[in-house]
Amino acid sequence: MAKRSREEGKEYVLKMAKEHDVKFIKLWFTDILGMLKSFAITVEELEGALEEGMGFDGSSIQGFARIDESDMVALPDPDTFQLLPWRPREHRAVARMFCDILRPGGEPFEGDPRYVLKKNLKRAADLGYTYYVGPELEYFYFRDSDGTEPLDQGGYFDLTPRDAAIEMRKETVLALEDMGIGVEYSHHEVASSQHEIDMRYTDALTMADSVMTYRLVVKEVALKYGVYATFMPKPVFGINGSGMHVHQSLFKGERNAFFDKDDEYHLSKTAKSYIAGLLKHAPEITSVTSQWVNSYKRLVPGYEAPVYLSWARRNRSDLIRVPEYRPGREKATRIEFRSPDPACNPYLAFSVMLAAGLEGIEKGLEPPPPVEENVYEMTGEERQERGIGTLPASLLEAILLTEKSEVVRKALGEHVFEAFIQNKKIEWDQYRTQVTEYELKRYLPIL
Numbered sequence: 001m002a003k004r005s006r007e008e009g010k011e012y013v014l015k016m017a018k019e020h021d022v023k024f025i026k027l028w029f030t031d032i033l034g035m036l037k038s039f040a041i042t043v044e045e046l047e048g049a050l051e052e053g054m055g056f057d058g059s060s061i062q063g064f065a066r067i068d069e070s071d072m073v074a075l076p077d078p079d080t081f082q083l084l085p086w087r088p089r090e091h092r093a094v095a096r097m098f099c100d101i102l103r104p105g106g107e108p109f110e111g112d113p114r115y116v117l118k119k120n121l122k123r124a125a126d127l128g129y130t131y132y133v134g135p136e137l138e139y140f141y142f143r144d145s146d147g148t149e150p151l152d153q154g155g156y157f158d159l160t161p162r163d164a165a166i167e168m169r170k171e172t173v174l175a176l177e178d179m180g181i182g183v184e185y186s187h188h189e190v191a192s193s194q195h196e197i198d199m200r201y202t203d204a205l206t207m208a209d210s211v212m213t214y215r216l217v218v219k220e221v222a223l224k225y226g227v228y229a230t231f232m233p234k235p236v237f238g239i240n241g242s243g244m245h246v247h248q249s250l251f252k253g254e255r256n257a258f259f260d261k262d263d264e265y266h267l268s269k270t271a272k273s274y275i276a277g278l279l280k281h282a283p284e285i286t287s288v289t290s291q292w293v294n295s296y297k298r299l300v301p302g303y304e305a306p307v308y309l310s311w312a313r314r315n316r317s318d319l320i321r322v323p324e325y326r327p328g329r330e331k332a333t334r335i336e337f338r339s340p341d342p343a344c345n346p347y348l349a350f351s352v353m354l355a356a357g358l359e360g361i362e363k364g365l366e367p368p369p370p371v372e373e374n375v376y377e378m379t380g381e382e383r384q385e386r387g388i389g390t391l392p393a394s395l396l397e398a399i400l401l402t403e404k405s406e407v408v409r410k411a412l413g414e415h416v417f418e419a420f421i422q423n424k425k426i427e428w429d430q431y432r433t434q435v436t437e438y439e440l441k442r443y444l445p446i447l
Helices: 006-019 043-052 113-126 166-178 204-224 269-289 346-363 380-385 395-403 406-432 437-443
Strands: 022-030 036-042 054-057 071-076 093-102 130-142 183-188 194-199 228-230 244-252 308-312 318-321 335-337
Touching: 006 022, 006 043, 006 093, 022 043, 022 071, 022 113, 036 043, 036 054, 036 204, 043 054, 043 071, 093 113, 093 204, 113 130, 113 204, 113 346, 113 406, 130 204, 130 346, 166 183, 166 194, 166 204, 194 204, 204 228, 204 346, 244 269, 244 346, 269 308, 269 318, 269 335, 269 346, 269 395, 269 406, 346 406, 395 406
Parallel strands: 022 093, 308 318
Antiparallel strands: 022 036, 054 071, 071 093, 130 194, 130 228, 130 244, 183 194, 244 335, 318 335
16 A cells, blocks of 8 residues: 555544544653653644644653753654544544654654664665564453452463453454554463464554554453453463564565575575574663563573574574465565563564664674574583573663663664663662562571
8 A cells, every 4th residue: 555645644634533523632652661651632733733743841751851851742643543442432532643753843853762663664774675573462461450360260272261351352353453453363372361462464663553552452451341451571470471472574575585485494595694683682682672670580491481592493492483484475484583572662672673683684694503402401501512592681681781782772872772771770770679578488587
């Protein structure tokens, strides 16, 4: 479908707003941690907002601006106009649009995660590539936000009366499709009360907007049913955490640049260099793809989450998996990066994955041989002999690696890079000075 010009987009939005009797339009954007921010305007202000944007104070937004440079402008992107399905349509509808954040002079604000992703996509476009992603976001339903009482004891793909969430999942899928977001699968995940809805792959900017929308829709529908949905990476000790495996590929026009019919893996040289770049830079991008203290409770051996720097075709203990090729499905050739979790900032996560892959392509890197055995079952010596490294084991370790990374600095830009690292160091400090329930149980009786 040919993209509308901004002028056509504005006309389309004004027409839709009128046709659907829209009263309020929510303007959405994200802070550097990927938290959705929003303020509402009335339909009377819509035309002006589309022309000039709406001013707001950026000083209280995480990682945005200091007090002395707080004036920001949110410019709605007409291509992202959608009605919100959980609002009553009979009595004046509510719509949303994602915004690009500008400085008062009209130039892009370099602290806007959406702008960061656009910059990285331009780098890919200059090399002739479009970056496609298909993330799989897992999440849990709990009775409420105060604890982790599950709704069911169901398991992977279970379809039993115990799966109390079938209705919620169905309603969530319908709401996403109402908002123009294609859904491929939805099913119960391995852990009790854990679920997954997979969105149909599309270009990375559209997908980052869709991830933000998806997380909100899942929570809104859960709320309607009086339960709590969470994307926390590891809410329950001893069972699988929630991941966000990201399927990704590069296209040149209509052609999948990752496909090569003559290769045993059906992977082109471009795809292999992309894998090599991702493997090489994975440790230093991990603080962005797994950005919370809690993320590292998920990234431990034995729980389906990958911790070893390896790739293979069938193996789910590897960091990068290459889904099996099916004849006639050249466009589906892709790689799956398995360490990110669903609580990341999708704009920044897609940016650093793409940047790592492009480094591999630009430098012509070769990946190590694939590892088809179970890496978890190898001894430390075996892994060392095969040169299989590991992801960082804590947020602090991850941040110290990121801090030294030129690849991440270039991908995020100076402003976001510095603000992100400073924010994460504060989070680590707050965490490490806490006295936890575990310590009290373990040490108080014996010390």
